Amino acid sequence: MKEMFIPPYxxxxxxxxxxxxxxxxxPIVGVTGFIIGLxxxxxxxxxxxxxGAEAFLPGSIGITxxxxxxxxxxxxxxxxxxxxxxxxxxxxxxxxxxIDAMEVSGVNPFRFLVVTRVFATTFILPIxxxxxxxxxxxxxxxxxxxxxxxxxxYYVDRVVFAVAFADAVPGVMKTFVFGFIVxxxxxxxxFNAKNGTEGVGRASTTSVVIASLLILIFDxxxxxxxxxxxxxxx
Amino acid sequence: MVExxxxxxxxxxxxxxxxxxxxxxxxxxMVVFGRSGTGKSVLLKCLIRLMEPxxxxxxxxxKDVLKLDIKELNELRKDIGFLFQGAAxxxxxxxxxxxxxxxxxxxxxxxxxxxxxxxxxLEAVSLxxxxxxxxxxxxxxxxxxxxxARAIITKPKLMLYDEPTTGLDPITAKEISTLILELxxxxxxxxxxxxxDLLCAKIIADYAIVLNEGHVSHQGTIEELxxxxxxxxxxxxxxxxxxxxRN
Numbered sequence: 131m132k133e134m135f136i137p138p139y140x141x142x143x144x145x146x147x148x149x150x151x152x153x154x155x156x157p158i159v160g161v162t163g164f165i166i167g168l169x170x171x172x173x174x175x176x177x178x179x180x181x182g183a184e185a186f187l188p189g190s191i192g193i194t195x196x197x198x199x200x201x202x203x204x205x206x207x208x209x210x211x212x213x214x215x216x217x218x219x220x221x222x223x224x225x226x227x228x229i230d231a232m233e234v235s236g237v238n239p240f241r242f243l244v245v246t247r248v249f250a251t252t253f254i255l256p257i258x259x260x261x262x263x264x265x266x267x268x269x270x271x272x273x274x275x276x277x278x279x280x281x282x283x284y285y286v287d288r289v290v291f292a293v294a295f296a297d298a299v300p301g302v303m304k305t306f307v308f309g310f311i312v313x314x315x316x317x318x319x320x321f322n323a324k325n326g327t328e329g330v331g332r333a334s335t336t337s338v339v340i341a342s343l344l345i346l347i348f349d350x351x352x353x354x355x356x357x358x359x360x361x362x363x364x
Numbered sequence: 365m366v367e368x369x370x371x372x373x374x375x376x377x378x379x380x381x382x383x384x385x386x387x388x389x390x391x392x393x394m395v396v397f398g399r400s401g402t403g404k405s406v407l408l409k410c411l412i413r414l415m416e417p418x419x420x421x422x423x424x425x426x427k428d429v430l431k432l433d434i435k436e437l438n439e440l441r442k443d444i445g446f447l448f449q450g451a452a453x454x455x456x457x458x459x460x461x462x463x464x465x466x467x468x469x470x471x472x473x474x475x476x477x478x479x480x481x482x483x484x485x486l487e488a489v490s491l492x493x494x495x496x497x498x499x500x501x502x503x504x505x506x507x508x509x510x511x512x513a514r515a516i517i518t519k520p521k522l523m524l525y526d527e528p529t530t531g532l533d534p535i536t537a538k539e540i541s542t543l544i545l546e547l548x549x550x551x552x553x554x555x556x557x558x559x560x561d562l563l564c565a566k567i568i569a570d571y572a573i574v575l576n577e578g579h580v581s582h583q584g585t586i587e588e589l590x591x592x593x594x595x596x597x598x599x600x601x602x603x604x605x606x607x608x609x610r611n
Contacts, residue, residue: 222455226450226455228452228454228455230452231446231448231452232454233414233441236470238438
């Protein structure tokens with residue numbers, strides 16, 4: 131952690147990784163977000179209809195996506211795509227002595243390779259999450275339109291009415307933690323990879339499993355913490 | 365320039381270095397021979413503290429390497445070049461970026477100085493045309509040359525070579541060996557070369573040592589070692605062993 135705040139900051143590297151990781155993940159999280167929004171609405175609509183609560187459909191979609199599904203689904207997809215990639219890349223650099231070469235040249239490889247990637251994942255995931263939330267809400271709207279006559283304007287009004295600021299902030303804030311987890315797990319396992327290509331493969335696959343598990347565990351803790359610290363969210 | 369005293373290193377129960385002592389004078393080329401697994405690469409890595417030895421002293425330019433803090437160690441490393449067995453080029457960077465990497469981060473050179481040095485080392489290794497290529501586009505010999513160019517771009521006083529000709533055909537291996545010697549003379553560097561390649565050693569070495577069972581078992585000039593009556597050396601330097609031992 132200390133290494134993250136000591137200059138010189140590799141701003142160029144952080145920006146490069148943010149763009150790379152963001153662009154690499156954008157299509158897959160976008161498609162996933164759209165499908166999740168669509169399917170969740172298709173599942174929710176008949177249930178609410180059964181209780182005569184169809185009017186609450188846009189609000190329910192909004193709250194579910196903003197508070198939970200958007201952040202967690204984005205983080206899990208991001209972990210699968212990025213944590214494994216970082217693990218494999220740094221693992222490969224370790225076994226081909228590129229990290230040693232960096233160290234020998236007087237450059238701290240931990241700062242250059244790990245810190246920059248962790249910064250990038252920590253700050254790009256919240257941006258991706260906001261993007262996914264909007265795409266998922268749009269997917270939800272498409273599902274609503276398929277079964278009932280509702281204008282886009284009305285749908286957005288109901289979503290905005292239902293989703294409070296107190297719903298959005300914790301939802302997006304926790305993705306900073308998820309982004310940090312994705313970066314640090316992949317980078318740690320890759321940086322410390324051993325035993326040649328076998329070690330690279332292990333670093334890559336283990337990164338996804340551990341990062342995904344930690345995301346879910348931290349989600350549980352953060353949701354509980356948010357409800358406790360910020361009762362307005364209840 | 366380099367002095368190693370009573371160096372010990374083991375991995376679990378496997379003793380690799382068991383009291384290695386040696387010294388290398390300034391501007392001298394020393395070759396380290398030894399069978400596979402006798403700790404030649406470990407010796408090089410301990411020398412630059414990529415590995416921590418269990419016991420012993422390492423002096424480079426009079427500085428006790430093992431007692432330096434990380435800042436002092438990085439300062440010392442600026443004076444040391446290392447050519448890795450696989451060249452270890454950063455494969456996400458172009459040749460130009462690979463060469464600029466140590467300069468941009470360790471020295472306050474302006475763009476002109478960096479460009480001058482990059483062009484000069486590329487000219488020295490005869491690969492001016494490769495400047496914008498990625499490592500994946502280079503052959504094994506070209507990678508070694510670029511690795512060498514990256515190592516000497518900071519004008520180090522000490523160069524460490526880990527199997528510089530491994531994996532190369534005999535002609536390219538000879539070219540690399542000759543290049544190492546030329547650069548050593550041009551930059552007046554001290555060199556420690558770990559190799560199995562007798563031809564490479566004959567071209568480069570002023571002096572050679574043989575590592576066996578964790579310590580320096582023999583030392584002398586290449587001619588002395590090759591013509592020795594010692595049974596181990598006779599076996600080690602026999603043509604047959606060299607043919608089979610060559611990677």
